[in-house]
């Protein structure tokens with residue numbers, strides 16, 4: 506995650522060292538999985554708040 510909550514970065518914008526397609530693709534996968542997990546957590550927390558008395 507970046508410093509902005511819920512914003513995930515991948516590729517050259519996040520990697521000043523390797524700057525190759527292969528690393529950008531891996532980064533993209535990692536960012537997508539992390540974004541999905543983050544969204545699921547937000548959803549679970551919102552559902553928990555709705556259930557709370």
Ligand SMILES: Cc1cc2nc3c(=O)[nH]c(=O)nc-3n(C[C@H](O)[C@H](O)[C@H](O)COP(=O)(O)OP(=O)(O)OC[C@H]3O[C@@H](n4cnc5c(N)ncnc54)[C@H](O)[C@@H]3O)c2cc1C
Pocket residue numbers: 515516517518524525526527529
């Ligand atoms: C000449 C050259 C040869 C290369 N050869 C190789 C190679 O042989 N093998 C290899 O592995 N890597 C190579 N690379 C590196 C490879 O191209 C990059 O590492 C890879 O493209 C990085 O992907 P990225 O998604 O991070 O960035 P990019 O591919 O640059 O994608 C960023 C995208 O964001 C868009 N964008 C920018 N600003 C905004 C905005 N404000 N709003 C919306 N969209 C925006 C851009 O238009 C672009 O489409 C080469 C690079 C160059 C320049």
